[in-house]
Amino acid sequence: MSKQRFTYEDLYGHVRAAFKKMGCTEDDASTCTNVLMAAELRGIPSHGIMRLKDYMLMWQKGKIKARPNVTIVHETATTAVIDADQAFGAVAGSKAMRVAIRKAEKYGSAWISVRNSSHYGIAGYYAMMALKKDMIGMAMTNANPLVAPTFSVDRFLGTNPIAVAVPAGKEPPFVADFATAPIARGKLAIKEREGQSVPTGYVQNPEGEPSTDPGIITRGGAIVPLGGDYEHGSHKGYSMSAIVDIFSAVLSRANFGPFVPPQVPYLEQKEGAPGSGLGHFFGVMSIDGFQAADEFKAYMDEWIKTFKNAKPASGQKEVLVPGEPERRNEISFREEGIPVSEKVIADIREVYEILGLKFSL
């Protein structure tokens, strides 16, 4: 599909205007836009502005509120549960991280579980909020169930990502942001549209046997956990995904596993949902709770340099540190513009028409 490049500022302004028109406050409109645009800059368009249309349709159906009352419903010195009141996930997530950072400034660390929220974009955005405070940031979220536990055919888990950001000194920070499944839903859809097959180890058929058909997940199949099959440790990927689900949803009383509400307007919530909305989990640890931040960052630089200097495998030109590919995208997209597909631009145009805004990209 053909792509056109746009400046960060042009896209930012257009996306932010849509959130404003839905009724978001100035701050919340900026927050929602910041998160989507961070995904674009980092080269993760599946979590970028292509989400705007679904967000708007979810808002239109009353499933997301533009003026939510996001409140702390339970807390201690270093823990809290936040009820997001059906906020845009970005609003809930950013508030939760701000609360965590404030608590960690006083007590060294803090952990927040959030319920009644919605899709929040890239987990890495929230983890990275801690960096400028010389803190380690963590973020997880549960998600629309597409992944079957090891030995099962039931789609009981999302691709449940984990993000961890660690500050460094002269080196760029360490930023890991990864799904606990081998492949994203969006990438399967692209392969299906192109009529291609996928390698074994991505999906299984309705009987739980390996499949190479990317469309199988719309016909009773499922994505497998990271690891692929039991022999290759899929129970470890299943464990990680389960931990994300428990921290995000059981701690907060959001919906867990199979009951996570769909984040697209054309699917309905499964009956018998035991909790409130979708759940996230955030954590912050202040570096100076462990050692002087400058000393830590110098030692972290050593870690990063050591791994960057690992000997590449045959046919590879370098070894990467988590966060490096996304950082390179950010540098190049800021300079050369962000590539956006025609389909996404058409979707934004449609959002503008529905909202009664004047499109000028």
Next chain:
Amino acid sequence: MSKQRFTYEDLYGHVRAAFKKMGCTEDDASTCTNVLMAAELRGIPSHGIMRLKDYMLMWQKGKIKARPNVTIVHETATTAVIDADQAFGAVAGSKAMRVAIRKAEKYGSAWISVRNSSHYGIAGYYAMMALKKDMIGMAMTNANPLVAPTFSVDRFLGTNPIAVAVPAGKEPPFVADFATAPIARGKLAIKEREGQSVPTGYVQNPEGEPSTDPGIITRGGAIVPLGGDYEHGSHKGYSMSAIVDIFSAVLSRANFGPFVPPQVPYLEQKEGAPGSGLGHFFGVMSIDGFQAADEFKAYMDEWIKTFKNAKPASGQKEVLVPGEPERRNEISFREEGIPVSEKVIADIREVYEILGLKFSL
């Protein structure tokens, strides 16, 4: 190899006597034995009493101290760095978890990074220490480098495990305890001894290409991260393993990655090691920091029952929740005795001879 069954009590007494004879206090001898015997009971003999001989030889060479001065070198309300003073890992790990639990009782959560430690057995033991306090427990450790980062041929990471234990109500607790690599070193050694090959996705050759030779890691090869190859998400396994290494060693100033000291007596520490000993990381979150513990545990029961009732794949009879297989081993081994190989019994006999103890198993 033929195995004989022994009662928990008989093995416990014999192992504990060895730690006592090395000079451990009554408490520390019990702690070291508790950890090794927990691995036996849970069916993880690679981390059980077969480690006693290496531990004793490491102690004999002065690499592990039986009477260490384990101290907190830096702390806040909810964080700390502990210097283990070359303690047995079990002594360091148990103390760190006790400190974390004490802090979490007051402030809701706590996080401890440990340096200058040694092999600590199964990570799950420490995570489970939190359960009886209605807390979530977490434990990680770095380990002898055997795993190559994605795109590399250098063995820069251990099989770096993560354990998370979550209390439940009527159901047994959720206990995930997994390496961030698809296969354990010990299992490769068994396959090699038996002259068998392994599936692709476990190891790579010295050029970084897939291999099915379990012995390749003694000839310049490496274990791959969970995921197997880049196409199947090995960079996600690499990220997890890196996070374990950073939390365990960079936060505490232990040795990271390639510099982690060998935990066997016949290998020497790599030159230029930047830190102190091996590192661990522990975390505790009090359930009542998020909601009433009883309500959480009832909701966690729902989570567990939902996943246990997932529909099994073709040819499978049930879907398991993390911790279930180990719990079943524990029940059966307590009733029928713990199976121990002749080799391990011979090793313990040798330990007894070296220590001048009278063997009577």
